[in-house]
Structure formats: structure tokens, C-alpha cells
Amino acid sequence: MTRNAKVTSGASGTDGRPLAAKVRNLAPTMTRSMQRVAEAVARDPAGCAQLTVTALAQRTGTSEATVVRTARILGYPGYRDLRLALAAFAARQAAGAPPAVTADIAVDDPLADVVAKLARDEQETLADTAAGLDVGQLEAAVAALAAARRVDVYGIGASALVGQDLAQKLLRIGVIAHAHNDPHLAVTNAVQLRQGDVALAITHSGNTVDVIEPLRVAFDHGATTVAITGRPDGAVARYADHVLTTSRSRESELRPAAMASRTSQLLVVDCLFIGIAQRTYERAAPALSASYEALAHRHTARGARP
Template sequence: MLHRITASLPSLPPAEQRVARLVLSDARAFSRLPVRELARRAQVSKPTVVRFCRSMGYDGLADFKLKLVGSVSEGVPFVHRSVDADDKTGDVLVKVVDNAAAAFLQYRNAASTAAIKRAADAIAASWKTGRRIEFYGVGNSGIVAQDAQHKFFRLGVTSIAASDGHMQVMSATLLGAQDCAVIISNSGRTRDLMDAADIARKNGATTIAITASGSALARSCQIHLAADHPESYDQYSPMVSRLLHLLIIDVLATCVALRIGSRLQPTLQQMKENLRAKRYT
């Protein structure tokens, strides 16, 4: 909820921005204070406080305060960080979508373009020299690795995805200079992925981590594409983190496609034509 408010801040009217900043400065106090005191502290009218709550998608101040208390506490373990046990279907829809949108906007504003450029350059260089490009992930991240392999395969980039720890270690053992290993992890502390990353790096391959900042995996790889979202890896299902990883893969694939250049267009067009027979008209 607080991330949604932060992401929405630039689009709010100036008076409502003051209310938003009051929430962000002390959410717990905001949930306890009466509307008169909130209006005084934000230097706005009482109707403006209510309008802000409605701008955020809530029925009014009482509904906003109720959800705010849940947001700054624990949420629903193993389900979703922003969802409360008593939420209605409409609340769940708004929270899940808004939480994902806020994470995307936060990533757009905070992402390191230099790191993305380094990663895209490394993958493009491996492609040009005919070297190997491999994607490693376990669990949910293994599915993201498969999606990455599919994206790059369509670009004519020969790559594989491995989600089994033994396969990852064997695959990393075969890597060498000018190869690339992209390791995807929510927590950045999965033992199998750490082992594969260490082996790939020692063999001279470029290692690219898509994971949380400050994690062991982020520190062990040469290039780190930060995927940061306040989702407890031990308590909540990695919904938004997974979407963020997919987004980063899309950005990376698009950057590599631009480096491949115009020669890619005829191939993609031919692929599209060849697939027409697979669809009902």
C-alpha cells in the first residue's frame, strides 16, 4: 500500500500530495488520528483528506485507515504481502494489480541502465562469437529461466535453461571465456544457484545475476541486475518478484535484439508466416 502511494505521488494534485506525504512519514500515526488533526497536519481541508483516500481506490477515510493498518503489519502469510484476510474480491484485485504496477514503476525509476547495458553487451558478444548463453533458476525462478530461454531463442540466440541443480553444475562446468550465465533468484541465497555461479565464474564465463540487492548471489556475479521488492522470501509467495524478473528479462531481450539489428526482422517475419498454419482461421 505504501509503495502504491509512493508510485502515485507525482500524479496527485498538490493538496493530495501533502496528505500522501503525511501517510508516508508515519503510517501508524495516520491510521490513529482523526480527520481534523490529519487535515491540520497536512495543511489541507478535511474533504481533501477523504478525496486522497478515494484517489487511492478506497471507499473513504475509514476504509483507507483499516487497510493501512493491515499494510503496515504482516498481511497474509504465504499468500500476498498486501492482501489482508478480510479483503473482498475487489480489494484483492486492486491490491495485487496496484502492488505489481508500483513495483514496475519503482524499478523503472531505480534501475541501473549501466548494468543493463553491460549485461546486454555481454550476451550480444557471446551470440556474435557463437558462444553459449545459459539461464539458471530454481522453483519459480526456474520458470522465469525457461521464459528467458524462449525469448532469446526467438531472437536466434542459442541458449538453454536449467532448473535442476545437478544440470546447472554440469552445465556451468562446460562454460568458458566469452560464455554467459544468467542466474535468476528471488532471495539470492539458493545453494544450487550459488554453486553454479561460482563454477561458471571460475571457468571464465560472464555471470549475470537477476536477484535482490545485497544478496550473496548479487555479490558473487560480475553483473548484477537488481530486482528489489519488499516481499519476504520465507513468508510470502513470490508473486511480484516473479513478475519483476520477467520484466527484466523482457528489457534485456529487447536490448539484445536491438544490438542484433535489422538482420533479425526477416527471420521474425518468416517465423510468423510459418506459424500461421498452426492457427485456425
């Protein structure tokens, strides 16, 4: 059902809790046998660190090839690298080190260290997204959005916030855009889309049904479709003419995918916005000025005395 070819990408992690979060996030993309390996590693990282690839395959009732493939999906070059990471975690536990809140932040880290570590992680996420972004796909999406009669944006949860940000930006430069986070209203609106319209879906996992369904409807009705996703091999890509891939950032219990993905999604949204503003500058500049003036007038009027 795809109209165009798609792109692909990957990620990493080292601690017990982030590993458990990653397993939950990636489980829908794994086969059942791979899920058994991933769940065993997440449940008992210290114990699995002691096992050879053959022993782990026997414990989970799978094959050595499945174990290696699972390690790669979890972000490691091979099983040896995953095993080393698990051994490091076991050593940390044995030494009585404080538990980790994220992959590299301990529960007793000073707040200044938390700020520095999160800032570094955000920088890495942005750099990874920029490096992995297909500029050809981005240019095609910008061209479609700049020429669109109407733009519908679909997102759920944290992705809905990113969708609202994009819709607001587009409205301020004269592009008719609406963000939908209610799946029923999203489908109802998607039915109205036609050739010349654009539907854009935002889903970190690439498999969010409430986002994929309206995109499918828009696709079937002839609209140009765009997906912003961390999994270009996910189900959403089946109905996307253009796929914009974001970095699959490290997740943890306190910094889940909903938080980690937002940074890379916002970078893509800003790239789209600037690209569209460049293409439509003669229309965008006056529209942006008018919106600034209207907001300034509103603030002045509210502050004025009767």
C-alpha cells in the same frame, strides 16, 4: 572473487502475517542477534508495539543499535516507524477487523477490490524496479548477451519460470540459450562454458545455493556472468560481473516472494530481450519472423483435414 563493483537497494510492510513472511525471507541476511529481534516482533507484534527500543533490546538480549538496524532491514526508517506500524496492527486486531491476507488486502475484501489492490501493487513494484535498475549494468549485460556464443540461465522454483521465459525469447531471435532448473545439470553445463559465453542466474533472495553454484562454476571457467536479484548484497553477487537489481516487493502468506518477485524479474527480462533485439536487429528480425512462420504453419497443419 568479484570482477566488478556491485549496486544496492530496499523495501516495506505493515501487517502481522506479511511481517512474519518478510522475517523468514530476510533471516539469512541477518546476524543472529538481529534474527532474535525480528522473530520477537513477528511473533508478538501487538506486545512489541508497547515496548521502547530499550525494552525490546532487553527482551531479546540485544542492543538498541541492533533493534534499530533490524527495523531498517525490515524496511522501516527506524524503530519508531516499525513500532507505529505494529501499533496500527494491534488496533486493527482490537477493533475486530478481518484478518489480512496481504499487507493491504483483508480476507473479506470483494474480488473487485482485490484486483484493484493487486494491480496497484504490481504497478508500484514495476516502478520501483525501473527506478532502481542500474542502466549501466543493464547495458553491459545486453552487450554480453548479444555477443554470446551461448547463454545458460539458472533459476529454481518461480525464478525457473522466469528463466525459461528469457531462454525462449532469446531462442526466437537467434541467440542460443538454455534454461536450467536442475542444479546438477546446471553445474554440468556450466563446466562447458568459456570466455564468450554468458551465464545468467535469477534469485530473488540472492542466496539460493542451487543457483549460485553453477554461476560460480561458469565464473571460474571465464564466462561472463549476470545476476538478476532482489539482494545485490547477497552471495550471488560475488560471482556476477553484472548485477541487475529487482524491487523487493511486499510479501505475505498468500503472496510470497515467489509470486511478488516474478513481476520485477519479468520486467528485467523484457528489458534484456528488447536491448538484445535492438543490438542484433539484422539477425533478430528474420529469426523472429521465421519462428512466427514456423509456429503458424504448425497450427495450420494441425488444424487441416487429412
